[in-house]
Amino acid sequence: MKKSLLAALAALSLFTLFGCNNRTETQTLLPAQAAELKPMQQSYRGVVPCADCEGIETSLFLEKDGTWVMNQTYQGKGASFASYGKWARTADKLVLTDSEGEKQYFHPKGDSLVMLDREGNPIESQFNYTLKAVDAKLPSTPMPMKGKYKYMADAAVFEDCATGKTFAVANNAELERAYAAARGKNSAPILLVVEGHFTLQASPDSGELQKALVADKGAKFKPGKDCND
Numbered sequence: 001m002k003k004s005l006l007a008a009l010a011a012l013s014l015f016t017l018f019g020c021n022n023r024t025e026t027q028t029l030l031p032a033q034a035a036e037l038k039p040m041q042q043s044y045r046g047v048v049p050c051a052d053c054e055g056i057e058t059s060l061f062l063e064k065d066g067t068w069v070m071n072q073t074y075q076g077k078g079a080s081f082a083s084y085g086k087w088a089r090t091a092d093k094l095v096l097t098d099s100e101g102e103k104q105y106f107h108p109k110g111d112s113l114v115m116l117d118r119e120g121n122p123i124e125s126q127f128n129y130t131l132k133a134v135d136a137k138l139p140s141t142p143m144p145m146k147g148k149y150k151y152m153a154d155a156a157v158f159e160d161c162a163t164g165k166t167f168a169v170a171n172n173a174e175l176e177r178a179y180a181a182a183r184g185k186n187s188a189p190i191l192l193v194v195e196g197h198f199t200l201q202a203s204p205d206s207g208e209l210q211k212a213l214v215a216d217k218g219a220k221f222k223p224g225k226d227c228n229d
Helices: 002-037 173-183
Strands: 043-048 056-062 067-074 079-089 094-098 103-109 112-115 130-133 143-152 155-160 166-169 190-202 209-222
Touching: 043 112, 079 143, 143 173, 155 173, 173 190, 173 209
Parallel strands: 166 209
Antiparallel strands: 043 056, 043 130, 056 067, 067 079, 079 094, 094 103, 103 112, 112 130, 143 155, 143 190, 155 166, 190 209
C-alpha cells in the first residue's frame, strides 16, 4: 500500500514538473511572437553622448501611419537638425529609415528606447543611450523634403517621395500662387522641393487632427520632374 502511494506521488510530481516546464516555455515564446504587434509610445526624448559637444538632446516621434520625425539639438552649440522617414518594428528592434535611405536602430525596453550602433548591435559604453517616453509636440525645425504638390478645391496635398505618404499642406498663399504659375493650364501634381516641418491640424472634413506639411523656406517647383530626378 505504502509503495503504491509513493509511486502515485512520484507520477503526480513528474506530471506537474512537465506541466510547469511546458507552461514556462509557452510564456517565454508568446511575448517574442507578439512583440511585433505591441503598440508603441508615440514620442521619446533623451540626451545621448556627443564627441564634440555637451550632449545631443534627441526627440523621436513615431506616427501610427509608419512615419517618424527626429529632432536633435547639439547642446552648447545651439544647432538643431531634424530628419524623418519610415519606421518598422521587429521582435526586438525598432528600425528607422530616413529620407536618404540611411537606417538607425533602437531596442525597445519597457517604455524606453535604447539606441543601437549602425549595425543594429548593442553599444558597449558607460554612457547613456536611452530615450524615455514623453508627451511632446512635433518639432518645428525645417527639414529638406521632396514630393508631388497639388492644389485643388481650396486644399493642397503633398505626396512625399521618401515615405510615399500623402499629407495635407498648411495654408500658404505664396506656395499656391507659385504652383499655379508652374502648372499653367495643367492640373497635374508638380514636384516640389522645400524645407519644411510637420504639424497637427484639424481635418476640414472630420475635425480630427491630422499631420500636415508646413513649408518654411526654399520652395521650388520642378515641372516635368519626378521623385527619382
